[in-house]
Amino acid sequence: MKKTITVIDTFGFLFRSYFALPPLKSKSGFPTGLLTGFMNFVSNIGKDFQTDYIVFALDAKGDTFRNEIYDQYKSHRPDVPEDLLKQLPIAISWIEKMGFxxxxxxxxxxxxxxxxxxxxxxxxxxxxxxxxxxxxxYQLIDDDKVYMFDPIKKTVINEEKCFDKYGVHPNQFTDYQALLGDSADNVPGVKGVGAKTAEALIKEYGTLENIYANLENIEKKRWQTLLTEGKEMAFISKQLVTLSTDCHCIDNLDEFILPNDNPILKIADILIEYDMNRILDRVNKDGMGYKTSIPQKQEPKEDFQYELITDDSKLSLVINSIPRDAIVAFDTETTDVDVKNAKIVGFSFAYEENKAYYVPIAHNYLGVPNQISLDSAKQNIIQLNRHKLVLQNFKYDFEIVKQNLDIELNLYADTMILAWLLNTSEKVGLDYQVDKYFDHKMISFKDIVKKGEDFSNVDIAKACEYAAEDALMTLKLYNKQLEVFKETNNEDLLKIAFDYEFDFISVLLEMERNGIKVDVNKLEELKKNNNEHIQKLTSDIYETAGVEFNINSPKQLGVILFETLGLPTKKKTKTGYSTNEVVLQGLIDAHPVVPLLLKYREAFKLQSTYIEPLLELGLKNDENRVYTSFLHTGTATGRLSSKNPNLQNIPVKSEAGAQIRSAFIPKKGYKLVGIDYSQIELRLLAHFSEDPALVEAFNADLDIHHQTAVKIFGEEEAALKRSIAKSINFGLLYGMGSKKLGDTLGIPAKEAKKYIESYFEAFVSVKDYLASIEDYALQHGYIKTLLKRKRIFDFDSANGMQKAAYLRESVNTLFQGSAADLIKLSMLEIYKKYKNNSSVKILLQIHDELIFEIQENKVDEITKELTQIMENVYNLKVPLKVSKSIGDSWQELK
Known part of the structure; x- marks a missing residue:
């Protein structure tokens, strides 16, 4: 008996499926009509028809050979509904996930x-x-060999059906279409020839060539005229409608075998996310021609080998067997996530495709077997360090090895940085990335380390599985990432990594080691004074409210405000009344207790978030220095962020923030120096837009806010209106509309709109340029910064509100991300010049500002050099300028 292969015209089927079903949606509002139709079809394989092999044919993006024949081919197709476009890539991804x-x-x-x-x-x-x-x-139909199946009507289309419908046989169908044309694909055909005429001509003469060979014998003169005038287009049309038969072979038939287990069960979890449970219910009920049981989770097909090495000679043998040019993944296991407290417990490495090694050093439990000595570990890591080392989060392992073994690891590549460059908005953790690319769930830390213990307490056999897996998966991830950079035409991002992102890790390590000194006496005084302030506010709140309660409990506060005091509120939710800052600001005139509550919250946050933690950290070491951790991959725009403690979000404009900043000081004999890029984002706007008025103003070193005020309000009012102009200048870069600008300036939106219109009249190129950024992001799905870093936006699965947010963020990313590029370049240059110079230390980067600790007698000289570097690090179409300030505290750097 003949075996059957089923070929699915995937896009054609999905489009029809979308229009055939009602506009279904999941609980989250995501459209699912097309996806439901697709799953209904898959669930009916084995019921509607039997097959041995199956394959889904897909359209490739871009032009085809037909566009070279006729450049108008498919040029007038209507826009595809947005809901369809959202579902299409998901359906395509499910095909592979189901095993087809x-x-x-x-x-x-x-x-x-x-x-x-x-x-x-x-x-x-x-x-x-x-x-x-x-x-x-239809041209492919060849009874008993090739036939079509309509999945909606569930009917077979053979030669008889073709003839019944069109009056021509399948082997005449290209000639028929050449005459008739196809408006959907913009195939011209012969102008004036309709279906009946085409059918009659084919019945009479059989082929297009034969029609033209007998042109003089055609009785109807009108047909003769139409055919004569349309001859060129007729033969072009035949080329367009004739399908290629040599662009794809199926030599390895085993690839296309219909899976044994029901493919739908492989994506059961995904279907549940989309609320498509009915499909699963049907599959589990009757199987639809497949096995009905949900298959057990399969162990990875790869035969991963994790080898524990506890013998010095074996370790030396393995490391000396590594080929000289091999890429080696390396990872450490420690007692703590905080590098300052962490002790090394062991290390793992991998250089082969499916094998990795774990070397225990300091596991500590009853009955622990022999381990590698610290000295032997050190000597062998020195040997590993001669290879190209690839790590996940190199910064952490560098510090561990440096502090514990006094070895400075050499980095070849960091998979965390590469993951971030590929998609700055996505998780960059190893577990997530490995699951994404390899569908492999990694051993969880919490599954092997008991609560209250650390990695040194883990049995070394279990530790081997966990640690060696980290190394092997880092190696596999790196190799996969190289493929992805190439497949997605993102080799320029890979170049960015090797050109400066990997080097930048050294800058962050230096800054983290430097720390910044705090005045612990001042913090003690602030703590005492602020505590007294909090106690006074507490008493005032109780007296004003007429009742004592837990001010820090939103639930109790909600009851006091909206029930006891009867203040106006929106509808109560299940969790109680909302008492956030927005709510309290809206009630500020409703009762005298509200302003007191706002002051209390500010004082309490100051104490708990800044004063007490900074004091505690400052007292931990004799130099009273606070050490933060900088996150290289912490933002989608490319800016740095910091944690433990976060030194980038200390309030700038409030009195409380000023008090905190005044407690950050230089060490004895040094000064703090702040160097800040002046109006960097506006300079970038001038650079990118090339607006003549903006470029001229910056090149002439004019006050850009004053110049904007002159353009909008005239020379006489410019000085008074400079602050308004400043708000407009920066607001437009962050997608600020007339309503937001009106709120910011305290004026009606109508008036704010006039200001914006006047701005765009003055700087004529800016409006079009800002719109072009959004257009580019929408068309390409990403935006590129000055140094060509990418930020991806998932417009396909975004709703209207998300799409609007993405468009605003695309503009924001271009300018904020490009500013981040420039300061990163500056930091790299400064690090290279001064890394062995004790007279200057780079301490902090706060967005567009760098803060240094510089030896007092060299402040002027070094500040001048730093200015030179920062202003000349990149050649924009307008000058880069910095402002400088020197002081004895952070607060004095203004």
């Missing part, structure tokens, strides 16, 4: 793929079923 094979080739359409597979399958003696109702595929 796809077929696609650049320069060809899915119909060509279908035709080629059908042609090849016929040669191999297979019966071909084409799942489609598209008339363009």
């Amino acid at each position: 094979k796809t077929a696609i080739k650049t320069g060809f359409e899915a119909d060509d793929i279908v035709a080629s597979i059908a042609h090849d399958a016929k040669q191999k003696g297979l019966e071909v079923r084409i799942v489609s109702h598209d008339k363009d595929l």
